[in-house]
Amino acid sequence: MSHIELIDIKKNYLGTEVVKGISVTIDQGEFAVIVGPSGCGKSTLLRMIAGLEDISSGELRIGGKVMNHVSPDQREIAMVFQSYALYPHMTVEENIGFALALKKVDKAEIKRRVMEAAQMLELEHLLERKPAALSGGQRQRVAIGRAIVKRPKVILFDEPLSNLDAKLRVQMRTELMRLHREFGSTVVYVTHDQVEAMTMAQKIIVLHNGYVSQLGKPMQLYREPENTFVAQFIGVPKMNLLRGKLQGNNFYLQSGQVVDIGNGYTSGNDLQLGIRPEHLKLQATSTQGGWTVDVVERLGVESFVHLHNATMEQLVVRVEGDCELAADIQVNLQFDAASCFLFSDKGQRLLRKPAIEQAAG
Amino acid sequence: MVAVVRSSSEDVTVTHHASQRRAYLTLVLISLFCMMPFFWVVLAAFDPKASQFLQIPQGVTLDHFKNIFANESGMRWVLNSVVIVGSATILTLIFAGFGGYALSRTQAWWKRPLLYGIILVRIVPPPALIVPVYKVMLFLNDWINGLINQFTADVEQQQMLSRMFSFIDGYLGLILIHCAMQLPLAIWIMKTFFDAIPKDYEEAAALDGASQWQTVRHVLIPLALPGFAAAGLFAFINAWGDFLMPLMFTSSPELQTLPLGMFRAFLRVDAIDYGFLTALAVIYTLPAVIAFAFARKFLTQTFSGGVKG
Ligand SMILES: Nc1ncnc2c1ncn2[C@@H]1O[C@H](COP(=O)(O)OP(=O)(O)OP(=O)(O)O)[C@@H](O)[C@H]1O
Numbered sequence: 001m002s003h004i005e006l007i008d009i010k011k012n013y014l015g016t017e018v019v020k021g022i023s024v025t026i027d028q029g030e031f032a033v034i035v036g037p038s039g040c041g042k043s044t045l046l047r048m049i050a051g052l053e054d055i056s057s058g059e060l061r062i063g064g065k066v067m068n069h070v071s072p073d074q075r076e077i078a079m080v081f082q083s084y085a086l087y088p089h090m091t092v093e094e095n096i097g098f099a100l101a102l103k104k105v106d107k108a109e110i111k112r113r114v115m116e117a118a119q120m121l122e123l124e125h126l127l128e129r130k131p132a133a134l135s136g137g138q139r140q141r142v143a144i145g146r147a148i149v150k151r152p153k154v155i156l157f158d159e160p161l162s163n164l165d166a167k168l169r170v171q172m173r174t175e176l177m178r179l180h181r182e183f184g185s186t187v188v189y190v191t192h193d194q195v196e197a198m199t200m201a202q203k204i205i206v207l208h209n210g211y212v213s214q215l216g217k218p219m220q221l222y223r224e225p226e227n228t229f230v231a232q233f234i235g236v237p238k239m240n241l242l243r244g245k246l247q248g249n250n251f252y253l254q255s256g257q258v259v260d261i262g263n264g265y266t267s268g269n270d271l272q273l274g275i276r277p278e279h280l281k282l283q284a285t286s287t288q289g290g291w292t293v294d295v296v297e298r299l300g301v302e303s304f305v306h307l308h309n310a311t312m313e314q315l316v317v318r319v320e321g322d323c324e325l326a327a328d329i330q331v332n333l334q335f336d337a338a339s340c341f342l343f344s345d346k347g348q349r350l351l352r353k354p355a356i357e358q359a360a361g
Numbered sequence: 362m363v364a365v366v367r368s369s370s371e372d373v374t375v376t377h378h379a380s381q382r383r384a385y386l387t388l389v390l391i392s393l394f395c396m397m398p399f400f401w402v403v404l405a406a407f408d409p410k411a412s413q414f415l416q417i418p419q420g421v422t423l424d425h426f427k428n429i430f431a432n433e434s435g436m437r438w439v440l441n442s443v444v445i446v447g448s449a450t451i452l453t454l455i456f457a458g459f460g461g462y463a464l465s466r467t468q469a470w471w472k473r474p475l476l477y478g479i480i481l482v483r484i485v486p487p488p489a490l491i492v493p494v495y496k497v498m499l500f501l502n503d504w505i506n507g508l509i510n511q512f513t514a515d516v517e518q519q520q521m522l523s524r525m526f527s528f529i530d531g532y533l534g535l536i537l538i539h540c541a542m543q544l545p546l547a548i549w550i551m552k553t554f555f556d557a558i559p560k561d562y563e564e565a566a567a568l569d570g571a572s573q574w575q576t577v578r579h580v581l582i583p584l585a586l587p588g589f590a591a592a593g594l595f596a597f598i599n600a601w602g603d604f605l606m607p608l609m610f611t612s613s614p615e616l617q618t619l620p621l622g623m624f625r626a627f628l629r630v631d632a633i634d635y636g637f638l639t640a641l642a643v644i645y646t647l648p649a650v651i652a653f654a655f656a657r658k659f660l661t662q663t664f665s666g667g668v669k670g
């Protein structure tokens with residue numbers, strides 16, 4: 001049993017609260033990703049789970065047992081550090097086997113388990129080297145090896161891929177998911193990269209300023225963001241937000257342009273319309289479309305067209321395939337009404353009234 | 362066009378070479394001049410007819426060294442120096458290790474004041490410290506000798522214990538004084554060194570299940586080895602060269618250290634025996650050189666690649 005329960009966890013550093021009351025349950029064997037911008041308290045939270053940082057208030061349970069005052073090595077946890085923290089004076093083999101050697105595990109058994117981990121991570125030919133003689137990706141794998149050799153119930157990762165190049169990162173992502181499947185350990189994985197979160201997680205926990213902004217399955221966060229922060233954090237490029245007012249089905253932008261966002265929303269002033277770049281359609285260039293092209297990012301498979309309107313509100317549109325538009329050209333936009341989100345002035349998601357209610361009211 | 366460019370650049374390198382050669386020649390001459398006394402010391406130590414002039418020896422002899430160890434208590438001086446300075450160095454390293462680590466990791470408000478306070482001890486010239494230190498040592502000395510007299514009534518045993526543990530005219534006193542004098546610099550070196558060792562290693566060790574002591578033993582000490590080597594080398598060489606403290610705090614000939622022995626021999630001999638004195642100087646220099654050679658291996662050992670960035 002190794003589910004993790006955080007119950008109203010808080011952390012103070014000399015009076016400033018950096019983690020402000022977090023309650024989350026991570027199920028046994030689950031791959032949970034904590035994601036959020038830099039400085040939102042991700043590492044702090046992870047370090048509290050690891051026992052490297054005191055918990056100011058609240059309760060931490062692992063496998064049902066309260067762990068607040070249990071020392072790190074008693075928690076049956078392994079952690080892969082943001083900095084790897086490989087012991088530079090030890091060889092790869094000694095690094096991976098260190099935890100076992102401390103436990104006075106039999107030498108042959110250590111050797112066997114180190115080899116096993118090394119095979120899994122394709123490190124066999126590097127066992128004799130010191131960390132200084134390894135590449136970033138190899139160090140990363142040694143750090144992971146050091147974690148899995150203990151066969152921990154919980155593995156914590158703190159931005160393990162942030163120092164790798166893009167290609168290696170993609171490769172390591174699939175590696176890690178494979179390892180997770182093989183081991184079945186509970187994983188808590190911290191990252192600021194929403195792509196890692198979306199691709200790897202079974203549960204995403206979005207942190208913002210020390211609070212949980214939203215948690216749920218990746219596609220759930222993508223489809224049903226509860227606030228503008230999550231809406232803009234999940235998905236690349238981020239969701240477009242436009243301020244304005246709603247009257248019936250018509251959303252009036254500050255520039256006076258009107259967007260039909262479908263029915264079900266309650267009219268009001270000071271609202272925000274959210275729409276993802278992939279739910280916008282460019283219409284055949286016209287002379288008075290109301291949107292002017294700024295820049296076109298052409299990636300081949302897809303293109304991102306940056307636009308602005310008369311009041312300098314910005315938008316990004318995703319276009320399938322290549323798109324050859326010159327700057328300053330006027331275009332027209334078609335909003336997919338069903339994919340429009342409505343947020344309050346403060347950024348809270350507003351919901352459509354269910355159809356039955358709509359019929360009744 | 363190309364040829365012109367090349368020939369002019371060759372000119373530049375030629376003049377470059379010439380001026381470099383002149384510079385090197387000057388440097389070589391200056392260093393030869395500076396090293397003259399050392400040549401003389403080494404040559405004279407093995408010269409049967411050593412004089413105060415630099416000369417090529419007629420033969421090689423070990424008589425001067427034999428003289429030191431046979432007729433004078435040279436062995437005793439060397440042993441005294443090695444034991445006292447060696448123990449002081451080890452003690453210094455232990456204290457500096459703990460102190461430097463604590464001062465590196467703490468965030469307390471008194472960190473800076475304390476660090477500057479520590480280095481102040483180093484800034485005060487040692488002669489200025491003699492009177493107050495002597496006063497303290499005298500007090501401690503009376504106390505320890507009282508204890509020794511209580512412990513045993515046998516005069517011979519009393520003398521032996523007193524030689525060991527007295528604060529004045531005893532091994533313990535000299536060791537402690539050397540240690541105290543060398544500690545400030547050593548603590549600073551170690552503190553700076555621990556500053557450069559990320560806390561991540563300790564945290565990784567904690568998660569690997571290492572106890573406090575195991576973390577020190579398997580992670581911190583190996584990583585801090587170059588720091589210990591530097592601190593130890595400075596402590597050893599400074600204490601080895603110290604003349605003032607042994608002079609002030611010892612009187613009995615059995616406790617005489619090498620610099621004191623050398624000094625007294627220099628005063629005592631009527632007709633100056635240059636062979637004898639230079640042989641002493643060679644013996645005096647040797648341990649410092651050995652200490653350096655020993656420490657060098659660790660000094661140059663740097664660890665990298667453990668943390669990214
Ligand atoms: N020892 C400390 N003392 C005071 N404040 C701290 C301390 N450690 C972290 N903080 C603060 O706590 C907040 C959260 O830090 P944390 O390291 O958890 O951020 P993070 O989400 O991991 O960021 P990043 O993505 O950059 O790693 C930051 O604002 C930071 O300044």
Ligand SMILES: [Mg+2]
Binds near residue numbers: 042044
């Ligand atoms: Mg962090």
